[in-house]
Amino acid sequence: MNSILRIGELGSLGQIVARYPEAIFAASFIFLVTWACFHLLYNIFLHPLKHFPGPTLWAATRLPWCWWQYNGRLNDRLLELHTKYGHTVRIAPNDLSFTTDTAWKTIYGQRSAEMGKDPVFRLHTPTGSQNILVADRETHVRQRRLLSHAFSEKALREQESILMMHVNKLQEQLSARCTSGPLNMVAWYTFTTFDLIGDLSFGENFGCLDNGDYVPFVRATESISKELTFMQMLIYYRLQKVRQIFMPKGVAGARFQNVKRAMDAVDRRINRVTDRKDFLYYILAANDEKGMSRAEINVNAFSLSIAGSESTATLLSGATFYLLTHRHIYTILVKEIRTAFKSENEITLASTNNLEYLGAVLSESLRLYPPVAGTLPRQVPPGGQTIDGAYVPAGTSVGVNHFSCFHHPQNFYRADDFLPERWLPGIRDAAPFEKDNRACMQPFSFGTRNCLGKNLAKAEMRLILAKLMWRFDLELVEGRGDWMEGQKIFGFWAKPPLMCRLEVMRRD
Structure with missing residues (x-):
């Protein structure tokens, strides 16, 4: 008292x-x-997840996860953990990571009670409007219905002339410049895919191929991916309001600046009456009372222009590196392409579908160097869920880590080696590949939210690589054999220059 x-x-x-x-x-x-x-x-x-395997420190706090994420090496570390602890690993107090085909189906497959995107790691657009990548279930169904017209087989056939124009421009630029010295193929693939997807998204290309250089919209991509990566950590610790303190200089605000550029391009495209079969043509044609608002069109055009270009450029860069460091595989592919066509004009979207070895090379490149290398986290709905035989309580964040799943030694024979033949008919089901778990290879994700533009991406990859290998002999510059070593991932791969010598093949 x-x-x-x-x-x-x-x-x-x-x-x-x-x-x-x-x-x-x-x-x-x-x-x-x-x-x-x-x-x-x-x-x-x-904790309810205390029985799941994993390092004790990671179970105690998310700080180890954040450390590896911040340094761009999270996926490498997760592969090490999965190799040590198995297909299911507790990687944070309330997070489980999986690397099986059954986990793909359970977590991402179609179901009455959808495993929604984890609200902590569900990244919002800078304007607050929902796009197809972050939308809730109802909005996603509505937007996907509209966008599906733009990515249909019919649309792809109608867009072939646009693809051809940009790929042919790449060929001409490389032909004009290759005699001056080695060329950075990462840059040239990026110029092509951004120009192409910008043309399809906004009806105007960025001009990267014409100028042989990055424009601000394209150059900002690396900063945007880092901003998204760092925002995940800040949101988890509720520090997003003071993000300027933690965000590296030159990263904060990059997304908003590019959204503004995209909005201006969308306005110009809508005001320009045309029958040109780009994405907006199909979106606007199907835009009824259940259609998209102008704000939704803006953020979807922005997201498609980034996701649909960076990922394709990444895959082409990885495939080129693997081919040039495995000369016997390069020789087989070049022979297939050059014997299949008498002239470069014969190389089309339809004709490249018949190149089995090219398809195998691209599949193996997607496995070893997936453009989306991380995890797309979902949250277990009320009532919990059994995943791979173990009950997981409601509210748990779960997901399949692409990089770990595709590289796991229990999923693939010689999982770290570039072996395209593992995907060839007649070989893939025989020793030593008969035990490969090919069902776990889902580079475009799985279920109702899988990548809507995967057919377009595959068509671009086949067309660009086939035309490149038909016209040019390529060689990696000496000392660049370690190009893959130490690469970091901030949403996208942070790719160093891939310097190659190109020589136009002589045909007598």
Whole structure:
């Protein structure tokens, strides 16, 4: 009672703090340490996921996950953990990572109660409007219905002339420049895919191929991917309002600047009446009372222009590197392409479908160097879910890590080696590939939210690589055999230059 009176005599809380600052600081520190220790011990010994395998420190706190994510090496580390602990690993207090084909089906497959995107890691658009990549289920169904017209087989056939124009422009630019010295194929693939997808998205290309250089929209892609990666960590710790403190210089705000550029391009395209069969043609043609708002069209055009170009350029860069560091495979592919066509004009979307070895090379490149290398996290719905034989409680964040799944030694024979023959008919079901778990290879994701543009992406890959290999002899510049070593991933691969010598093949 006396102590209560003495405190009352001190007056306000501010006076107490002013009179006993050291005591208040010590008490606060002790409280925080005690709370942190309890939180860590609860995660390790009492949490509903305590029975799942994984490193103890990762189970206790998300900080190890954040550390590897911040340094761009999370996927490498997750592969190490999966190799050590198995197909199911606890990678954070409330997160499980999987690497099986059955997990793909359970987590991402069609179901009455959808496993929705994890709200903590569900990245929102800079304007707040939903696009097809982040939309809730109802909005996603509506938007996908509209966008499906733009990515149909019929649309792809009608868009072939646009694809051909840009791929042929790439060929001419490479022919004009290859005698001047080695060329950075990462840059030239990026110029092509961005020009092409910009043309399909907005009805105007970026001009990268014409200028042989990046424009601001394209150059900002790396900063955008880093911004998204860092925002995931800030949202988890509820620090997004002070993101300027933690975000590296030149990264913050990159997305918003590019969305503004996309909005201006969309406005110009809509105001320009045309029957040209680009994406907006199909979207606007099917835009009824259940269609998209202008804000939704803006953010979808922006997202498609990034996702539909960076991923294709990444795959082509990886495939080129693997081919040029495996000369016997390169020789087989070149022979297939050059014997299949008498002239470059014969190389079309339809004709490249018949190139089995090209398809195998691209599939193996997607496995070893997936453009989407990370995890697309989902949240277990109410009632929980059994995944790979184990019950996972509601609210748990779950997902299949692409890189770990495709590289797991229990999923593929010689999982780290470039072996395109594992995908060839007549070989893939025989030794030593008969035990390959090909069903776990889902580079375009799985289920109702899989990549809508996968057919377009595959068509671009086949067309560009076939035309390139038909016209040019390629060779990797000496000392670039370690191009893959140490590459970091911030949403997208942070690719260094891939310097190659090109020589136009002589035909007598």
